[in-house]
Structure formats: structure tokens, C-alpha cells
Amino acid sequence: MTIAADQQTLIRVCRVDDLEVERGRAALFGTTQIALFLLEDGTVHAVANLDPYSGANVISRGIVGSRGEAPTVASPMHKQVFDLRSGECLDAQGKEPIALRTWPVTIVDGVVHLEAEDLG
Template sequence: MTIETTTPTDLGVVWHEICSLKSLSRERGAAALVAGRQVALFRTFDDRVYAVQQLDPFSGANVMSRGIVGTRGDVPTVASPMYKQVFDLRTGSCLDPVGKEPHSLATFPVHVVDDVVSVGLPGGHGAR
């Protein structure tokens, strides 16, 4: 079974196997260290998996995987556990800056093949 959850557009993406899809709880976050970078993974009820930076851009703490997963219309979201800013899991855009200047989260391409979740880092290190 292959689930393409995001479509990488960069040719220099290096894929890193992280875990099995079954090991990710639906509507919960999980933290992973990918090539030395902290990443927050989220599996939604439709079995899509999203990866964003673990670093909360407002508090500076590595806590995004502990955020509250939800939706805004059809948009899958995560609310920061620190100051409750809401981010689009697909793009990393801040949807609700809670009175502060908006900052986006870095996002990473994800794919699931044969129950294995992989995260792509362009050139092995960057975010898109």
C-alpha cells in the first residue's frame, strides 16, 4: 500500500524512514530526529501524515508534536501547546497568531509505502 501524503517538488529530496504508520496514533503528534533535525509528525483520521518543524516559532521550545490536532474547515491544523497559535499542517502557515506577528512552520514532504513512514529533507538537511 502506498499513501502519498505530500508531493515533493524538489529533485534533491533525501528520504528518511521514520516509523511504521501503525506506530503513529491518529490525531496525535510524535517527535522524530531526522538527519539531526527535530521534526513533528501528525497522522490525521484519514491516515494522512504531515511533518513540520518541532520548534515552536513563538516560544522557541521544541514542543510542536505535543500540539492539539484539529481542523479549520477542510484544513488540518495543529495548535501550539505553548501560546495556542494555530498552523496549517499542509503548508505550515500560521492561521491564528493570537495577537503576535505570524510566523510559519517549516514543512517536510512525507510518504507512506508498505506501512513505512518516510520524511524527505531536501539535500538531506533543509526544509521547504
């Protein structure tokens, strides 16, 4: 289902109640896998589920934490740490840093929506 809001097309993903605090959930849109994370403060972040270092769709299984003020997820494969707000790799472990793609999240009446742009 898509809705128009402020000239953006939003895609309904799930209810906030379907998410568990600090546990990732994967969503599939065409060929694009997205990892969703609900944080303690009620914010929801959406990043690519594809680990850029291993090539596996596993980010939703990562460990949620923080670095300073940045909410983070650590890849379960090689433990690189990514900022959930920007996708920036904070711990490339000697490798070239590669960022995760992020999507803006909008919550409307308890339902999580993503901007439809570039969703598979």
C-alpha cells in the same frame, strides 16, 4: 536507511502503525526535530517541532483539530494554530505570523518517509 524514489532521497522515519491518530510524535534528524501527525483519513503530516513563538520543541504535543478544510495543530505553549499542510500560522494572536517548516511525506509499504533535503 535511505532509498531513492523518483530521483528523491527518502529517509525512513517510522511505520504508520507507530503513530496514533491525532497524537503527535517527535523525530530527531541530526539537530532537526520534526513533529509527525497521523490524521483520521490516514494522511501523515510532518512539520517542525520547534514552536516559533516560544522557541520550545513542543509542536508534537499540540492539539490537533481543523479550521474549515485545513487540518491544524495548536501549539501547547501560546495556542497559535498552524495549518498542517502548509505550516501557515492561522492564529498569530496579535503577533507577526510565522510559519512552521513542513516536509513532504511519502508512505511506502506502510513506512513513513521524509525527503532528505535539509534534514540535520
